Amino acid sequence: MLRVPAQAIALLALGSIGVVATVFLGITWAPDVNPSQWRAPAAYRIIFLHVPFAWTSFLAFAMLFWGSLRWYLRRTERSWRLVQSGSDLGLLFGIGVITSGPIWGMAEWGVPWDWADLRLNTFGLLTALALFIVMARRSQPDHDSTRDTIAAVGLFGFILVPITAVATTLYQKRHPGVVIIESEDSGLDPTIRAVMMVGFVSITLLFIGFTIISDKLYSAEAEIELNHRALDEINGGE
């Protein structure tokens, strides 16, 4: 019987409660923004989940990078599982960011996307890269040469992460700047910051829980694949 660690289930439960609390606090406790300065003041509350999703996607992309690097250095199943889970979770959180962001953009800017904005486009590319890796893993035969190619994409694609992270500091076109780090520019209300931190913690707990379970499942699936091959050989040899 496959055992899912109780810690992972506990993390998922805590994270889920935290997400519900974030939405509740974000709607009821966080203050309204000045309606004269914003086109769609209510829509700003999207940030309470959008920003934690973006942060967590960077954790997933870092896991993908680390797995790709280790695959080249050690070629272990464990490092390949990091690539698998990292790309799955990078895609999950990346899609969350590139759908919720344009929804806010549509309400606030009147357009969902700005092709001249560095952060939007590098983050879109990062998510496309995760999509490519997930699809390549599922469509190509699982050989070392395939893994090498996929790991190379994961390795070099990570260059986009620091570019995306500093994009609003170095080259701000339209996407709002950094909001969590204390600065004169951010001027974030303490209540808004507190709700966002609840969101960060909750989504990070979900990310850790998902990672533990995903790793277990990929490990078990690899074992089953080996067993199937062994059975096929026995049946073929009879």
Add this chain to the structure above:
Amino acid sequence: MKLMEANELSGETHLIVAYAILIGSLVLYGNWLRSRYRNIVNSRASILEARTPHPHDGED
């Protein structure tokens, strides 16, 4: 004033849609993990069955 009310409503609608997509994607991913878990449990059972010799094997 009317324009502002329309924007306010529109912002709320956008907020609901965004939250539904974000939370829905987490739920979908969780369900996918659960279905993979079930597949693994079923596959393990079928492998065990295939490996277990039939009680009447080798009697002839």
